[in-house]
Amino acid sequence: MDSIDRKIINRLQQNARVSLKALAKECYISPPTISARIHHLEQLGIIKNYYTLIDYKKAGYHIKAFVHVKVDPKDKSNFYKYIESIPNVLECDCVSGEFSMVIKVIFESTELLDSFINLLQRFGKTNTQIVFSTPVDVRGVSLSEEKA
Amino acid sequence: MDSIDRKIINRLQQNARVSLKALAKECYISPPTISARIHHLEQLGIIKNYYTLIDYKKAGYHIKAFVHVKVDPKDKSNFYKYIESIPNVLECDCVSGEFSMVIKVIFESTELLDSFINLLQRFGKTNTQIVFSTPVDVRGVSLSEEKA
DNA sequence: AGTGAAATGAATCTGTA
DNA sequence: TACAGATTCATTTCACT
Numbered sequence: 001m002d003s004i005d006r007k008i009i010n011r012l013q014q015n016a017r018v019s020l021k022a023l024a025k026e027c028y029i030s031p032p033t034i035s036a037r038i039h040h041l042e043q044l045g046i047i048k049n050y051y052t053l054i055d056y057k058k059a060g061y062h063i064k065a066f067v068h069v070k071v072d073p074k075d076k077s078n079f080y081k082y083i084e085s086i087p088n089v090l091e092c093d094c095v096s097g098e099f100s101m102v103i104k105v106i107f108e109s110t111e112l113l114d115s116f117i118n119l120l121q122r123f124g125k126t127n128t129q130i131v132f133s134t135p136v137d138v139r140g141v142s143l144s145e146e147k148a
Numbered sequence: 149m150d151s152i153d154r155k156i157i158n159r160l161q162q163n164a165r166v167s168l169k170a171l172a173k174e175c176y177i178s179p180p181t182i183s184a185r186i187h188h189l190e191q192l193g194i195i196k197n198y199y200t201l202i203d204y205k206k207a208g209y210h211i212k213a214f215v216h217v218k219v220d221p222k223d224k225s226n227f228y229k230y231i232e233s234i235p236n237v238l239e240c241d242c243v244s245g246e247f248s249m250v251i252k253v254i255f256e257s258t259e260l261l262d263s264f265i266n267l268l269q270r271f272g273k274t275n276t277q278i279v280f281s282t283p284v285d286v287r288g289v290s291l292s293e294e295k296a
Numbered sequence: 297a298g299t300g301a302a303a304t305g306a307a308t309c310t311g312t313a
Numbered sequence: 314t315a316c317a318g319a320t321t322c323a324t325t326t327c328a329c330t
Contacts, residue, residue, distance in 0.1 A: 001207075009202060016164040016198035021323060030299055031324070037297095049201040050164035051288065054157060058194045059149075059291060066243065066250060080283045092284035095214065095277035102214060102277065106289060129243035129250065135228045136240035138286065140199065141254060143207060169306060178316055179307065185314095 001046070004029065006143040008037055009046070013140030016050040053138055061088075061106040063113050064131040068099035070124035079123050088116065099127055149194070152177065154291040156185060157195070161288030164198040201286055209236075209254040211261050212279040216247035218272035227271050236264065247275055 004027050011018055011026065020031040020038075027034065041047045056064065071079050076094075083092050083103060091104040107113040113128075120126050152175050159166055159174065168179040168186075175182065189195045204212065219227050224242075231240050231251060239252040255261040261276075268274050 009200070009207070012200035013202065016200045019323065020325095029297095032300090032326085033298060035324070044206065046203050046206045047200060048203050048285075051199050051201050051286065052157070052160035052164045052195060053197040053199050054161065054288065055194050055196050056289070058192065059157070059289070061289065064241070066241070084284055087290045089284055089287075090289070091286050092282070093212070093214070093279045094281045094283060095279050097275075097277045103284075127245075129245045131241045131243050133242045134240070135242060136232055136237055136251075137196075138199065138239050139237075140202065141204070141207070141209065141238065142235040167306065177314095180309085180317090181315060183307070 003145050005037060005041060005046075007145050008034065009041065010140075010142055010145065012038075012047065012050075013142075016052075056106050060108055063107045063110055064134075065105055065107075065113055066129045066131070067103045067105060067117060067120065068127040068129075069101040069103065069120055070099050070126070071101050072124060075123055082123075086116070088112075099125075151293050153185060153189060155293050156182065157189065158288075158290055158293065160186075160195065160198075161290075164200075204254050208256055211255045211258055212282075213253055213255075213261055214277045214279070215251045215253060215265060215268065216275040216277075217249040217251065217268055218247050218274075219249050220272060223271055230271075234264070236260075247273075 007027055008023060011023055020034045023034045024031040038047070069079075079101070083089055083101075086105075088105045088107055089103055090106060093102045094100060095102050105113065105116065107116065117126055117128060155175055156171060159171055168182045171182045172179040186195070217227075227249070231237055231249075234253075236253045236255055237251055238254060241250045242248060243250050253261065253264065255264065258278075265274055265276060
C-alpha cells in the first residue's frame with residue numbers, strides 16, 4: 001500500500017466505474033499497471049466490493065430506520081442467521097452498550113417496519129430510531145495520499 | 149421502472165463494475181438498450197452513485213463506532229456543515245428519539261475517536277457505541293423482479 | 297514493478313424497424 | 314423502445330526494461 005494505491009482507492013470510492021485510463025492519467029502511470037494494482041488490492045481483500053448506491057425513496061422504500069436489539073449472547077448465532085436472510089437489512093453491527101445490535105433497515109411503509117420489529121422481539125427488547133433525513137449519505141473515507 | 153430496470157439495479161448493487169454485455173445477456177436485451185436504461189436510471193436519480201467498499205481494518209481504520217448527538221435545532225445547519233467536512237464520517241442521519249443525530253465513523257485509534265467526540269460536545273450531549281463486529285456489512289436491497 | 301504496442305473485448309453511434 | 318452492424322474506445326496480454 002503506497003500513495004498510488006491510496007489514490008486509486010480514493011477514486012474508486014468516489015466512483016467505482018471510473019475507467020482505468022482515467023485512473024492512469026491521474027496517477028501518472030500506465031493502464032496495465034493500474035489494472036495490476038487493482039487486482040492486487042482485490043486479492044488482498046482491501047477492495048471488498050463494487051456497490052451501487054440507489055435512492056431508496058425513489059425505489060419505493062420510504063422508511064429507513066435503525067433498530068437496536070438486546071440479544072442474549074446464546075441466541076447470537078441464530079440471530080445472525082436470521083438477520084442475514086432479511087433483504088431489508090442494509091447493515092448490522094454488534095456494538096457496546098445496553099443494546100447489543102444495531103440494524104439499519106429500509107421498508108416500504110411503517111406497517112412493514114412494525115411487523116419486522118414484532119418478529120425481532122423474540123430475540124429481546126428493541127428500540128427504534130426512524131430516520132427523518134440523511135445529511136451525509138453512505139460514503140467512503142479519503143485515505144491520505146501523502147507518502148507516509 | 150419495469151422488471152428489467154429492477155433486475156439491472158439488483159445486479160449493479162451486487163457488482164457495480166459488471167459489464168453492459170453481461171447485463172445484456174442476463175436481461176435478454178442488447179447492450180445499447182442496457183446502456184440507455186442505466187443512463188435513464190441515473191437521470192431519474194434512482195441510481196445515485198457507484199461506490200467501492202473497502203476493508204477499513206486493512207486500510208488502518210481499526211475503530212468503527214456510532215456516535216449519537218443531541219443537537220439543538222438552531223445549531224443544525226452548522227452541525228451539518230461541520231459533519232459533512234469530516235472525512236471519517238461514513239454516514240449521518242437525523243433520527244427520532246432523545247439523540248437527534250446518528251453518525252457512523254471510523255478512526256485509526258480509540259484516541260482519535262475520543263478527540264472527535266470531544267469536538268462534538270459543543271453541539272450537545274453525545275453517546276457512543278463502539279462496533280465489535282459486523283455480521284451484515286453494507287449492502288443493497290433486492291428489488292422484486294416480478295412484473296408487479 | 298513498470299512500460300509500449302498489439303490483440304482482444306466492450307461501449308457507443310448510426311441506421312432502421 | 315428496441316435492435317444489428319460499424320466504429321470508437323478501453324482493457325488485457327505480451328515481450329521487454
